[in-house]
Amino acid sequence: MSLRYAILGFLTIRPFSGYDIKRYFDNSVRHFWSADQAAIYRTLADLEKDQLVGHERVEQQTRPDRKLYRITPAGVAELDAWLVLPAAAVVRREPLLLKLFFTNRLGGEGLSAVIDAELAAVEAQLAEYKGILESIEHDRAEVLQQLGDGDAAEGYRKVLVGPLITLTNGVRIGVAYRDWLRGLAQASEQGALTDSAMLAELHRLVDDV
């Protein structure tokens, strides 16, 4: 259950309420990690039970009180121990590949429809990454101008590296996915989606490995 660690990680940046964490999730790691609101509140309660976080009530006049969570030293220790561990293996589960596995039942038009829909989704995803990059750069320019050239600016730039690494992953994987889909679409149009053509391509790819 990595959600615990995601939340602990966020709380090393600054104190958050559950509501804040949900928004932060959606704005920063959504492209590789999503979290349900209900799960966040329940996980915060669990983390508090284990004394990895604590909270103080912040009263508000017009809105419900906020519970502002802070990470404890035990929480930091737990997080740092997890960070250096090799990442757990991911179980890929892709409905698209399942469909394509049965391409022989799909026929030309069906295949095109499935591929085109997926291609549109991947391209939208890539466009989103482009937007994220622009917004990061925009924020960065602003913040660095305010902070000047001191340790604070250094710290800010170090924190940026992680998010940029994950973004790079998203773009690279997205591009690879898109290129694969384009190749399929093209082969399908040209009636070149045969076992021998696929085997030839695989050899080209694998020899490179």
Add this chain to the structure above:
Amino acid sequence: MSLRYAILGFLTIRPFSGYDIKRYFDNSVRHFWSADQAAIYRTLADLEKDQLVGHERVEQQTRPDRKLYRITPAGVAELDAWLVLPAAAVVRREPLLLKLFFTNRLGGEGLSAVIDAELAAVEAQLAEYKGILESIEHDRAEVLQQLGDGDAAEGYRKVLVGPLITLTNGVRIGVAYRDWLRGLAQASEQGALTDSAMLAELHRLVDDV
């Protein structure tokens, strides 16, 4: 719940027992879809309740009886309807990216350890794909020699296309992942893992998009 459709798809190839299906899963689609043994038996029961599959008991002397499942016409219709639908969006959830998001807390050695472990996993995965390719080609040569040049050979080659498409996806995504990790490892070694270097790389990638 795509497991239903995966099973229906397999049953269009030939009748299977639950045990067979589990093995078939592990030998053919494991790299993009895994299924728990208990889940398979339960799903088969569900599919039968919905009359999408039926079974006959096959008695065995030395081993427990097998329940040999066959897809029904209703099952075929259900499968074919699902196949042409756009694939459901996948929720990516990658613990590795979560760790790297907090690179600033990780330090040089910690980062190297995490990246190296992942690199080893990806390279093992690619080697496995290579093995799968070889075994497919080996089987193919054998089967085609037996079948000669008729409709049966045509049919066999058509069924092969789907699996080869998914394998191509695995190799391409694997290679992209590996290259991304290698870039990270190299940058990390050279102390070039800075926000400006990452931004420059992202621009190179995104301009290509």
Add this chain to the structure above:
DNA sequence: ATAGACTATAAGACTTTACATATATACTTA
């Protein structure tokens, strides 16, 4: 001889994730 792996099915408990709903107030838009 004994431990482990293979064939074959199945139930039980548990975890994780998702979806819906509840409460309560303020602000905006049609």
Add this chain to the structure above:
DNA sequence: TAAGTATATATGTAAAGTCTTATAGTCTAT
């Protein structure tokens, strides 16, 4: 004025998937 969106937390429930154990015989290797 009604509907929708935003802030803020929380519970109930269902679906999907994992892990464990049970039964029962065969075969292989140490």
